[in-house]
């Protein structure tokens with residue numbers, strides 16, 4: 001019983017808190033930090049009812065911002081999208097240097113060697129979320145403008161190539177619908193995989209500078225699914 005209570009004591013402060021905390025935070029912060037609250041409301045976190053205390057914790061102890069700067073806050077809710085980051089150089093460096101990072105200062109002033117999740121996604125306290133305004137801005141704190149522009153230009157091409165493969169698959173699925181209706185469920189499953197996993201991996205591979213996601217779980221995975229869709233249409237069908 002005592003052990004259970006101790007466990008509860010340990011777990012309580014770090015459990016992501018959802019529920020009625022935001023109205024409490026909002027009652028003051030609507031006035032104290034109106035721009036910040038407005039951008040939270042407008043962003044996907046506000047829309048999805050991810051509360052202030054989910055990132056900041058429930059206790060106003062002067063360390064609420066510090067707590068939210070750590071990757072550990074984002075990981076429980078974003079396990080899937082985090083893999084690409086964790087395998088990237090940025091992710092590896094932040095993991096290796098976690099003990100040495102000083103998160104007591106605003107992220108931009110903390111002299112971090114590599115970016116944490118919030119460094120890019122809540123850059124400059126931008127609570128609406130991501131690089132929606134400009135995904136390149138945070139990168140320029142550390143890299144030359146040339147590296148950043150080149151990286152995203154080739155990233156955009158990469159995403160376009162992925163989208164082309166998806167469109168090709170969609171048009172073949174329409175042909176399968178006419179010629180082999182019995183294969184449609186399988187074809188639609190493959191199409192869904194392409195759209196929701198493989199293409200998303202390419203986007204994450206670009207955003208998180210993760211060659212694994214870009215080149216392994218992205219393009220080749222799309223190629224594989226496209227081939228399987230083609231074979232459902234029929235090996236004997238003319239290959240155009």
Ligand code: HEC
Pocket residue numbers: 021022024025026027028029032052053056057058059060061062063064065066
């Ligand atoms: C009674 C009013 C009040 C309430 C309620 C309140 N805050 Fe604050 N909070 C303040 C004031 C005042 C400051 C200092 C603001 C400043 O000077 O910029 C502050 C500062 C902060 C900071 C920056 C300093 C730090 O601790 O790192 C964060 C983050 C924060 N509040 C989050 C929250 C969250 C999350 C909640 C709800 C769980 C909340 N606040 C509830 C009044 C309040």
Ligand code: HEC
Pocket residue numbers: 016043044045048050054055068073074075077078117118121122128129130131132
């Ligand atoms: C309590 C769970 C939770 C926590 C904690 C959380 N998120 Fe989210 N996040 C969500 C949900 C839910 C969405 C909305 C998903 C959707 O719209 O499909 C979201 C959306 C996002 C998006 C996509 C939308 C956008 O703003 O571009 C990003 C990026 C993101 N979160 C990053 C983060 C980062 C960085 C952290 C840590 C500082 C974090 N999240 C903490 C649940 C969470």
Ligand code: HEC
Pocket residue numbers: 022025026029033036037040045050051052053054055056065068069105106107108118122123124125127
């Ligand atoms: C997805 C996680 C997340 C959510 C949700 C979130 N914040 Fe934050 N907040 C952060 C991070 C990360 C920082 C630190 C950014 C930095 O250091 O650059 C921060 C910083 C702040 C600060 C300090 C600003 C300053 O000038 O130093 C305040 C105040 C604050 N948040 C209030 C809130 C309030 C109020 C809400 C709800 C309306 C909220 N936050 C929702 C992650 C979040």
Ligand code: HEC
Pocket residue numbers: 089090093112113114115119120135136138139140141142143148151207209
């Ligand atoms: C806080 C500093 C910081 C920020 C912000 C940052 N990076 Fe980096 N980046 C680094 C460091 C440090 C390395 C590793 C350099 C090395 O190899 O020694 C790195 C490596 C890279 C690499 C090489 C990856 C590889 O596998 O070789 C690319 C590409 C890159 N960053 C792009 C970006 C992009 C794009 C952004 C913005 C979305 C960004 N970086 C934001 C510090 C940063």
Ligand code: HEC
Pocket residue numbers: 071074075078081082085086090115116117118119120121130131135138203204206207208
């Ligand atoms: C170097 C900057 C950087 C870092 C660090 C970073 N991200 Fe991202 N993230 C991006 C970019 C850029 C995108 C792609 C946005 C786009 O293309 O719309 C992205 C995409 C995402 C998405 C998908 C957004 C969507 O629209 O579906 C989520 C969720 C996300 N990141 C969460 C995280 C989490 C959690 C971490 C830490 C484990 C993290 N990111 C670290 C820059 C970063």
